[in-house]
Amino acid sequence: MLIRGNLVHCPELGQLDILRDFVLAVDESGRVSYVAPANRPESQQMLADAAEPPLVIEQGSFLIPTFCDLHLHAPQFLYQGTGLHLPLMEWLDEYAFKAEEGLDNDPVLADKVYKRLATRLIENGTGAVLLFGTIKTETNLILARVMQEAGIRGFVGKLSMDISSRPSYMEESAEASLSEARSFSERCCDLVAHLPDHERLVHPVLTPRFVPTCSDELLEGLGQLSAQADLRIQSHMSEAHDELEWVQRERGSHDIDIFAKHGLLTPRTVQAHCTFLDPPLLTQVAEYETAIAHCPLSNAYFSAKPFRLREALQLGVKVGLGTDIAGGYDVDVLSCMRHAVAISRMREGERIVATAGTSAEQETNLSIDWKEALYLATRGGAIALGLPSGTGSFSVGSPFDAQCIRLFDARTGEGVGALDFFDDLSERQVLSVDSIEKWWCLGDTRNRQQVWVQGKMIKFGC
Amino acid sequence: MLIRGNLVHCPELGQLDILRDFVLAVDESGRVSYVAPANRPESQQMLADAAEPPLVIEQGSFLIPTFCDLHLHAPQFLYQGTGLHLPLMEWLDEYAFKAEEGLDNDPVLADKVYKRLATRLIENGTGAVLLFGTIKTETNLILARVMQEAGIRGFVGKLSMDISSRPSYMEESAEASLSEARSFSERCCDLVAHLPDHERLVHPVLTPRFVPTCSDELLEGLGQLSAQADLRIQSHMSEAHDELEWVQRERGSHDIDIFAKHGLLTPRTVQAHCTFLDPPLLTQVAEYETAIAHCPLSNAYFSAKPFRLREALQLGVKVGLGTDIAGGYDVDVLSCMRHAVAISRMREGERIVATAGTSAEQETNLSIDWKEALYLATRGGAIALGLPSGTGSFSVGSPFDAQCIRLFDARTGEGVGALDFFDDLSERQVLSVDSIEKWWCLGDTRNRQQVWVQGKMIKFGC
Incomplete structure (x- = not known):
């Protein structure tokens, strides 16, 4: 499985990484086998070579670990x-x-x-x-x-x-x-x-x-x-x-x-x-x-x-x-x-x-x-919990345990669930710390679009 | 407007009244003009005489003040x-x-x-x-x-x-x-x-x-x-x-x-x-x-x-x-x-x-x-806020400011929103303190069916 989109994780206490427009690959055993910016030649090559179209996480959404x-x-x-x-x-x-x-x-x-x-x-x-x-x-x-x-x-x-x-x-x-x-x-x-x-x-x-x-x-x-x-x-x-x-x-x-x-x-x-x-x-x-x-x-x-x-x-x-x-x-x-x-x-x-x-x-x-x-x-x-190395972050070798959080509809600009945005859609297309904080404060199940554990999708919602 | 169903309010600090199967009437100016158990002869007469069919709050739902x-x-x-x-x-x-x-x-x-x-x-x-x-x-x-x-x-x-x-x-x-x-x-x-x-x-x-x-x-x-x-x-x-x-x-x-x-x-x-x-x-x-x-x-x-x-x-x-x-x-x-x-x-x-x-x-x-x-x-x-006498409770003369909370579907027994019930539907038909507490702990916007202020409905949802 190949995924392209924004990733958010906290590899260390106090550190919030926003990985904008990344490519992430998941192998047959549900582990992350590749994670890097999409604009890298290697990423571009992977996208070009992919047997199936990649899953594109749309603007307005991002992946974070479960x-x-x-x-x-x-x-x-x-x-x-x-x-x-x-x-x-x-x-x-x-x-x-x-x-x-x-x-x-x-x-x-x-x-x-x-x-x-x-x-x-x-x-x-x-x-x-x-x-x-x-x-x-x-x-x-x-x-x-x-x-x-x-x-x-x-x-x-x-x-x-x-x-x-x-x-x-x-x-x-x-x-x-x-x-x-x-x-x-x-x-x-x-x-x-x-x-x-x-x-x-x-x-x-x-x-x-x-x-x-x-x-x-x-x-x-x-x-x-x-x-x-x-x-x-x-x-x-x-x-x-x-x-x-x-x-x-x-x-x-x-x-x-x-x-x-x-x-x-x-x-x-x-x-x-x-x-x-x-x-x-x-x-x-x-x-x-x-x-x-x-x-x-x-x-x-x-x-x-x-x-x-x-x-x-x-x-x-x-x-x-x-x-x-x-x-x-x-x-x-x-x-x-x-x-x-x-x-x-x-x-x-x-x-x-x-x-x-x-x-x-x-x-x-x-x-x-x-x-x-x-x-x-x-x-x-x-x-x-002593989960395998890297679990809880997006890193090569770690199990792909992730959720897709939807902040707003990239087409209409409307916030999802309890989230409201009043800035211009164009300003919001670059995922910001503020947007993620808003989800953290106000988000609920309505913002959760998909959940994967060990690379396997276990929920697909609206 | 005539309403029949369960009402819940707290007229005094520490007092939770569950008014099961009550009749409540709202006058032209949006004030409560009558509130009493449905089994009273007067209530029965009002139901019989009503020009329009009363609004029946189904089992599994109740009204509380906004x-x-x-x-x-x-x-x-x-x-x-x-x-x-x-x-x-x-x-x-x-x-x-x-x-x-x-x-x-x-x-x-x-x-x-x-x-x-x-x-x-x-x-x-x-x-x-x-x-x-x-x-x-x-x-x-x-x-x-x-x-x-x-x-x-x-x-x-x-x-x-x-x-x-x-x-x-x-x-x-x-x-x-x-x-x-x-x-x-x-x-x-x-x-x-x-x-x-x-x-x-x-x-x-x-x-x-x-x-x-x-x-x-x-x-x-x-x-x-x-x-x-x-x-x-x-x-x-x-x-x-x-x-x-x-x-x-x-x-x-x-x-x-x-x-x-x-x-x-x-x-x-x-x-x-x-x-x-x-x-x-x-x-x-x-x-x-x-x-x-x-x-x-x-x-x-x-x-x-x-x-x-x-x-x-x-x-x-x-x-x-x-x-x-x-x-x-x-x-x-x-x-x-x-x-x-x-x-x-x-x-x-x-x-x-x-x-x-x-x-x-x-x-x-x-x-x-x-x-x-x-x-x-x-x-x-x-x-x-100094609102008119009785506001925030269901009493004669107070403005009808109320919300209808839906706990479960009375037909299927399925909880609404985040609420789950595991007892028999028949046991649950009598609104209990426990059910209301569960809503208080877990309820969200999905449980809110209608809202009225001064007798006027301002929301009607699913």
């Missing part, structure tokens, strides 16, 4: 956008556990909910997603199959939990839980074993729900299993005030120490939230090369503290964004980016007010801007 | 969603003043921008809006005409500013500024003088931009003009760190004292932001019966502090919501509500962490929930 969602509870999509009035631990009892148990008892419903979720993810430009599932292996295999069939990179976590406030919703012992985790991991890999490597989109992830639901024995076993089988790990860490209190009371420790002790902080780990980690603890996370899924909306609702995003980035922690459905109510990573920026600006505001007139006034700015948020949603997320 | 947007810079819609990286005072210089001057110099562009804005407001369910315009009288008359023709309650503020950091964008003297303010007010009223009272949707608002752009003489004159001609007033108060520093440095005072001294804090006044007001100052605002436009998104970007929303409400301040286009980038009041709740929950989180283990731990909860946000966006906003 989004990575680093934290999403698939079964909670069932009740997305409801019941957000309770503190975390009560909310889990009242809503989350009940919904998850419901899907584990009803595979038809699970299939329906997961298919709808997949549709919504594609609509919203999410190409890779790290999923929390349910306890039951079969239900997680449904989830894996649905994601594979939808063409989304699905990292599927069968929940491991041998302790629960809801006695009907837990595994019967650490041993039984470990055995199921092992079994799910094997069966999830089996699902795609017949496919060539590059078409294997789903992968199992070891998923101790969080410390309050896992015995030390279970955590220890999962740590060993991850090391033996080279499996990814995800969990929640230091999320909420009531959760931290619980862990301190019941286990006499901080959950970062518990995870560390059991070998669960690894370069293959993504921990959601981490809102209560101070810089020394974030330094530990960086040293373990563990990634953090920053979930700004659900943090605002459930965490009592905003995540120290700027500090984490400065300390070298791998960070990406998570929607945290249904603790966050919106599956849209674009919305997640907006929350991340707004909350970071509030943190910076607080810092400014607190340090006004002191020598610290001009120190580190704690806010991030929209370009940095876009990095986190694309390249940052891909790094956190 | 939103009030208490703070929006109409000319800044020109560059909505761009350039949000600067501090407030630099942002004004770099973007706002330039855009406003641009529209004042180009009536064709002003007409175009304002028409597009009106379309967007209706799409987003905004029935009443308090607008900041530009300096030039003629441009504000265009704005007023556009709003009147679109059928939106437009409270139009011709900017008064005799000081400016941009020398080309200011009025030449306090006297000239006052004379123009007077002239605009008269001409704006003249625009609709030929219409019956209930069809007059636009009104002039005296609009000292903010203290940094207004001399004491101008402020004094505007205070007198408001008192003489019973005119509404709007401005910005105590918004941002750099603005407050400026006022303190240049005027040696706090802007609330400056406004008060010149008679600009009145029951007819709406002040935007007020983020830096502490409870004693909020008490003063309550005593003046001045309303506050809470603009959560732009506060996150520009104010360095979140507004003390819960405290303001407890102290009896009239509060509504403002999108603050383009300091806020989203014209959607639904989005504004979401920000208001998220930010209030962050404030509450901070309070919890700060007071943990102390006697203050259980004191006032600073967060608001979605129902309270819905009150602020409807009834709260209507009270702040």
Whole structure:
């Protein structure tokens, strides 16, 4: 496949590259094999030699990498956008556990909910997603199959939990839980074993729900299993005030120490939230090369503290964004980016007010801007997930995971969706940072024209 | 007009009434003349006697009052969603003043921008809006005409500013500024003088931009003009760190004292932001019966502090919501509500962490929930604007300002827009709080089927 048009990506934090009128080639295995300005002789030659006409991204549109969602509870999509009035631990009892148990008892419903979720993810430009599932292996295999069939990179976590406030919703012992985790991991890999490597989109992830639901024995076993089988790990860490209190009371420790002790902080780990980690603890996370899924909306609702995003980035922690459905109510990573920026600006505001007139006034700015948020949603997320080299940017060798964003109709000049432009169409034909920022602020599913994962188109809209 | 269906409103803060299967009648002047359960004999009689078949709001849809947007810079819609990286005072210089001057110099562009804005407001369910315009009288008359023709309650503020950091964008003297303010007010009223009272949707608002752009003489004159001609007033108060520093440095005072001294804090006044007001100052605002436009998104970007929303409400301040286009980038009041709740929950989180283990731990909860946000966006906003008695709720005598929200297709059960439902259609036929909350969290323009202002339909979509 040969594509010609504008490309936009953030290869590094804070860097937004607008690659105007580029040629990009995708090979048989869905990887980028060439990317360079169209006016280069080599590009011209490729265009001239192409067996099929290239896909031309029209003026008014551009390609950017798909989004990575680093934290999403698939079964909670069932009740997305409801019941957000309770503190975390009560909310889990009242809503989350009940919904998850419901899907584990009803595979038809699970299939329906997961298919709808997949549709919504594609609509919203999410190409890779790290999923929390349910306890039951079969239900997680449904989830894996649905994601594979939808063409989304699905990292599927069968929940491991041998302790629960809801006695009907837990595994019967650490041993039984470990055995199921092992079994799910094997069966999830089996699902795609017949496919060539590059078409294997789903992968199992070891998923101790969080410390309050896992015995030390279970955590220890999962740590060993991850090391033996080279499996990814995800969990929640230091999320909420009531959760931290619980862990301190019941286990006499901080959950970062518990995870560390059991070998669960690894370069293959993504921990959601981490809102209560101070810089020394974030330094530990960086040293373990563990990634953090920053979930700004659900943090605002459930965490009592905003995540120290700027500090984490400065300390070298791998960070990406998570929607945290249904603790966050919106599956849209674009919305997640907006929350991340707004909350970071509030943190910076607080810092400014607190340090006004002191020598610290001009120190580190704690806010991030929209370009940095876009990095986190694309390249940052891909790094956190350990996706193949270059994923989340347009570079030779990286998988072609991309979305086509339509800003305006190149013929009429009319903005698409919620976007309005009042300048002359002729001025707008050269894609500007301002236009991209406008999309970042105001865009929605209506601006998303196509989505590709590993070179394969998984959505074609209007 | 006779309507039968589900109505939802928030007549008081914290109260969400679901009026299932009601009959509502609208009289010739666009006011609600009857509202009662459909199963009452009187309602049945009205349905039987109706000359025309009633409008039946189908299961899966409901009516709620239109939103009030208490703070929006109409000319800044020109560059909505761009350039949000600067501090407030630099942002004004770099973007706002330039855009406003641009529209004042180009009536064709002003007409175009304002028409597009009106379309967007209706799409987003905004029935009443308090607008900041530009300096030039003629441009504000265009704005007023556009709003009147679109059928939106437009409270139009011709900017008064005799000081400016941009020398080309200011009025030449306090006297000239006052004379123009007077002239605009008269001409704006003249625009609709030929219409019956209930069809007059636009009104002039005296609009000292903010203290940094207004001399004491101008402020004094505007205070007198408001008192003489019973005119509404709007401005910005105590918004941002750099603005407050400026006022303190240049005027040696706090802007609330400056406004008060010149008679600009009145029951007819709406002040935007007020983020830096502490409870004693909020008490003063309550005593003046001045309303506050809470603009959560732009506060996150520009104010360095979140507004003390819960405290303001407890102290009896009239509060509504403002999108603050383009300091806020989203014209959607639904989005504004979401920000208001998220930010209030962050404030509450901070309070919890700060007071943990102390006697203050259980004191006032600073967060608001979605129902309270819905009150602020409807009834709260209507009270702040001084709209006719009952506006923002469905009550006899109030203007019929309503929007029809479609949650799902009553025949297929499919959710509309971003809404997904997985329960049985039969269970869902009785409108639940959960369904409304789901819309509040996830709804967008696709869920908005119709909008009426003063009984007149101003949008009919799919």
